[in-house]
Amino acid sequence: MNENLAVNGGAKAITLDQEEALRWPRLTEEDEQAVLELMRKNEISVSQEPMKLEKEFAQFLGAKYALAEVNGTAALYAALFVLGIKQGDEVICPSYTYWASAMPVVTLGAKVVFCEVDPKNLNMDPEDFRKKITPRTKAVIPVHLWGLPCEMDEIIAVAREKKIAVIEDACHAHGAEYKGKKMGTLGDFGFYSFQASKNLPGGEGGMLITANEDYYYQAVTLGHYRRAADLPERYSKYQHTCLGFKHRMSPLHAAITRVQLETLEEKNRIRNANIEKLLKALEELPGFEIYWPPSYIKRVYYENDIVYRGDKTEVPIDRLIEMLKAEGAVVRRDRYSLLHQQPYFVERGSNPEDLPVTREISEHVIALPTFPGDDGRLVEQYIEAFRKVAGTF
Structure with missing residues (x-):
């Protein structure tokens, strides 16, 4: 047992107050x-x-x-x-x-x-x-x-x-x-x-x-x-x-x-900078699949959802989330349920076993904050939390 992990009683990696850094919308x-x-x-x-x-x-x-x-x-x-x-x-x-x-x-x-x-x-x-x-x-x-x-x-x-x-x-x-x-x-x-x-x-x-x-x-x-x-x-x-x-x-x-x-572009820039700093760090850790779009695409981040493959680390996705939450991270599984599996559509002939690619990948998605008000310090603590947890893989 790794006693340094917060889930095992160790100190949390994320200690900053997150309320202001994650507050949205940012009204004035x-x-x-x-x-x-x-x-x-x-x-x-x-x-x-x-x-x-x-x-x-x-x-x-x-x-x-x-x-x-x-x-x-x-x-x-x-x-x-x-x-x-x-x-x-x-x-x-x-x-x-x-x-x-x-x-x-x-x-x-x-x-x-x-x-x-x-x-x-x-x-x-x-x-x-x-x-x-x-x-x-x-x-x-x-x-x-x-x-x-x-x-x-x-x-x-x-x-x-x-x-x-x-x-x-x-x-x-x-x-x-x-x-x-x-x-x-x-x-x-x-x-x-x-x-x-x-x-x-x-x-x-x-x-x-x-x-x-x-x-x-x-x-x-x-x-x-x-x-x-x-x-x-x-x-x-x-x-x-x-x-x-x-x-x-x-x-x-x-x-x-x-x-x-009036401030949309600047707010998008802050989100992108913070999220991409985190994703570049996660790219170096086992199990995380980070997608970088081609140069002709300029993306924004409404949400910060990434793919994690627990089969590559022997740490299941729900256990990963548990460990990250213990470190202080705001993290969860993706919130969208597949529409073709919803009762309304199933009752009208949709087969919930269809779309095997969509079904498989949706089981591996986790959602992280977008850091819309962070000056970079909170992202650094998130990186530390992920590295700490990944040390057990």
């Missing part, structure tokens, strides 16, 4: 003032604030059209609606993702077809995407998981060949780029979330992205009451009813998002 007086200004003007419901955010976020992305939505889920629903997704259609997306990447497909009556991920990067496998296409496939939803862009050239090439629409789930990828282009601007649609945990936090809210003018008009008509009045006549005639939904983003959330957008 500027955020407060932006909200108070709207409240003092009584603009807590109808306001130009969401439209100001649309303009600024479109400029940030280099996008032609951006439409503020009540959340990212609504933005995806709008994209699917505009594409005419309906009963009998199929939409392909990974099983290894948040439920909101798939469930709007179901609400429109279509079928979700799940595909494998690449075990190296945990993103959609372009080859398996191709294999899952049928004559009923109408769209694909590549998810830029944890802020790492998918291999979009390969996915788009297959989609164009098969005449399938591409809807990028960029809800984890604020500021990420693929070959110099911001995520959400490469497909027919992209969509973002501004939920409080995201790299660009507004509390709630989302954004739909497209370069297609007609798609934009249709999305406005779906859920933006009265804004349709400014559209061409074929859409403006619906201004008094729209099409049954209210997707308008709260101006208070838009105000916070606008302030946070």
Whole structure:
């Protein structure tokens, strides 16, 4: 028994107070003032604030059209609606993702077809995407998981060949780029979330992205009451009813998002620097498989999830987590459950034993902090904790 390990009664490697270094979102007086200004003007419901955010976020992305939505889920629903997704259609997306990447497909009556991920990067496998296409496939939803862009050239090439629409789930990828282009601007649609945990936090809210003018008009008509009045006549005639939904983003959330957008790049830089310092150290330890994207991909870190192979160290993943927690680390298994194994889909014919690659790799993922407010000292203690535990391998 190694008595130096904290799990065996030894001193902890991580002794710093972690609350401030890990605090997110990082709100300031500027955020407060932006909200108070709207409240003092009584603009807590109808306001130009969401439209100001649309303009600024479109400029940030280099996008032609951006439409503020009540959340990212609504933005995806709008994209699917505009594409005419309906009963009998199929939409392909990974099983290894948040439920909101798939469930709007179901609400429109279509079928979700799940595909494998690449075990190296945990993103959609372009080859398996191709294999899952049928004559009923109408769209694909590549998810830029944890802020790492998918291999979009390969996915788009297959989609164009098969005449399938591409809807990028960029809800984890604020500021990420693929070959110099911001995520959400490469497909027919992209969509973002501004939920409080995201790299660009507004509390709630989302954004739909497209370069297609007609798609934009249709999305406005779906859920933006009265804004349709400014559209061409074929859409403006619906201004008094729209099409049954209210997707308008709260101006208070838009105000916070606008302030946070000003510092997004700097906050991403801090996360990246801290996380990559840790990952470079873990790369030298047995059992950890660190993926470094090619130079044409600029990633961000919504979460810091890595692959650990306990079969290479004889220390199972749950035992590793136990030892690291004893050292003071904030660490856990990945929080996503595979969608194709969820009761909703199993009850409708999904085989939980499908997608063997996805099932296998998901058992080896651990989640670590993103260190958004760390000056480097906490990361050093995490490195020491990992080295200490790895000394028992």
